[in-house]
Amino acid sequence: MNRIRKLFRRWPDALTGLLAVFSGLALAELLAAVLSRPSPFLSIGSTIIDATPTPLKEFAVREFGTADKPILLTTIAAAMVVLALVIGLLAAARPVIGLAGMAVFAIAGAVMALGRPTATAIDALPPVVGGLAAAGVLLLLRRLLHHEPERPSIASLSNRRRFLIGAGAVIVTGGAAAAGARFISSAGAVGEQSRAQVRLPAPASPAAPLPEGSDPIASFHTPNSDFYRVDTALSVPQIDAATWRLRVGGRVAREREYTFAELLARPLIERDITLVCVSNEVGGPYLGTARWLGVPLAELLAEAGVDADADQIVSTSVDGMTIGTPTRVVTDGRDAMLAVGMNGEPLPLTHGFPVRMLVPGLYGYVSACKWITGIELSRFDDFDPYWVRRDWAKEAPIKTSSRIDTPKALGKVPAGxxxxxxxxWAPHRGVTAVEVRVDNGAWQRATLASVPSTDTWRQWYLDWDATPGRHDITVRATDGGGEPQVEQRVTPFPDGATGWHSIAVRVE
Known part of the structure; x- marks a missing residue:
């Protein structure tokens, strides 16, 4: 108990470490914003994401969904607070330990910043300057806290007053720096400004009208605001469409470069396409259907002249993410595209503005590069993209699957x-049958809604005579090739989940 009391009495020492780290990080963020460089704090988060084992990543996506990024950043912030408090306490006995701690923060920040795929040497400057500032603040606050005045009898009271004044000044200054960083970043958020200026042309090849009866249970298209988002970007890239460029190179006869205006001037296609994330568990939410507008990707490849042995297309995002796609599926006649529009408007920033790639029938991690800036024709034997280096499959066609949306799992329904x-869904193969089983009864054919093409999901329904009691409801689908949905339940890693979706309900 006495040790705990002594520890609490040392709160000013702990606070010196916390305020030093806070002020240093705030200055680093401000300098990064002024230099238009990535946030040092987010660089730490991105490095941790890259180093996280695949099973842990899958756990985060499964358990936290789109909240995984805020939770990660909150965890990092909490860890930094704890470390800063410990450094402050250790520095009370030996100030050199405090300085060493600030040096570690600075060096680690610089290393992580330089380790990002798009880093330049200047990215190390903000964390280094921030570390030096943190060391200076630590020394200043310690001097105020442990200053020895001429009258030792009033040392404690005087020092506490000096320290609190100094701490308040640090808080105000650091807060101003943090606010300045946020203001500059917001003012420099050119993405939304650029997006607001985009006027999409009419498609040369419009999407077919939705057939009658395509949406008997819900909207056929997923609203942009509800469309799932799974990626590794901790901050949404801000790209000016006017300065954006796409380079096509690698194993091609002619390297090409395109501006956003040049893409919009080309004949565009409009198609309804369902996208699915490989992290989607059986019955999961990570899929959506939108009406996409874009440039046929096969046409751009033809203009570049793809080498016969280039079996992989490596697309690169502005943040350095790499995604590998089999060349043959882009050139087999399906509507693979570089999308510029989504549900009648320019791509939202969170979904890849100004341009993203998508290929019907493939999971997103091998086809749907957001914020794309480069296309490199390569070979699977020569290069492993980001997710393949983390042991995901090189090729990943979307598996046939189905989901029960109503009634809700564990819900109560009236008898009758x-x-x-x-x-x-079985994108690019289509769904030809859906069957439903109640408890261990016979499989019953569900009614299938109409669809505009095999590249979209298909709604289905079955009217069931519900009797009182607890019941298990299971669904399975069959694709256009006659292949039934796999019953065996497996996790998404390494090439997508399988299993029949089943729910339990109580009829009253």
């Missing part, structure tokens, strides 16, 4: 006729 409904 109850509609069981949901969606099924």
């Amino acid at each position: 006729t109850t509609r069981v409904a949901g969606v099924a």
Whole structure:
């Protein structure tokens, strides 16, 4: 108990470490914003994401969904607070330990900043300057706290007053630096400004009208605001479409470069396409259907002249993310595209503005590069993209699957006729049958909604005569090739989940 009391009495020492780290990080963020360089704090988060083992990443996506990034950043911030408090306490006994701690923060920040795929030497400057500032603040606050006045009898009271005044000044100054960094970053957020100026042309090849009866249970298209987002970007890239460039190179006869205006001037296609994330568990939410507008990717490859042995297309994002796509699926006649529009408007920033790639029938990690800036024709034997280096499969066609959307799992439903409904998908193969089983009864054919093409999901429903009690409802689908949905339940790693979706309900 006495040790705990002594520790609490040393709160000013702990606070010196916390305020030093806070002020140093705030200055680093301000300098990064002024230099238009990546945030040092987010660089730490991105480095941690890259180093996280695949099973842990899958756990985060499964358990936290789109909240995984805020949770990660909150965890990092909490860890930094704890370390800063410990450094402050250790520095009370030996100030050199405090200085060493600030040096570690600075060096680690610089190393992580330089380790990002798009880093330049100047990216190390903000964390280094921030570390030096943190060391200076630590020494200043310690001097105020442990200053020895001429009258030792009033030392404690006087020093506490000096320290609190100094701490307040640090808080105000650091807060101003943090606010300045945020203001500059917001003012420099050219993405939304650029997006607001984009006027999409009419497609040369419009999407077919949705057939009658395509949406008997819900909207056929997923609103942009509800469309799932799974990526590694901790901050959404801000790209000016006017200065954006796409380079096509590698194993090609002619390297090409395109501006955003040049892409918009080309004949565009408009298609309804369902995208699915490989992290989607059985019955999961990570899929959506949108009406996409874009440039046929096969045409751009033809203009570049792809070498016969180039079996992989490596697309690169502005943040350095690499995604590998089999060349043959882009040139087999499907509507692979560089999308510029989504549901009648320019791509939202979170979904890849100004341009993203998408290929019907493939999971996103091998096809759907957001914020794309480069296309390199390569070979699978020569280069492993980001996710393949983390042991995901090199090629990943979307597996046939289905989901029950109504009634809700563990929900209560009234006795009598109850509609069981949901969606099924096998993009680019199509869905030809959906069957539903209640408890261990016979499989019953569900009614299938109409679809504009095989590249989209398909809604289905079955009217069930619900009797009182607890019931298990299971669904399975069959694709256009006659292949049934796999029953065996497996996790998404390494090439997508399988298994029949089943829910339990209580009828009253």
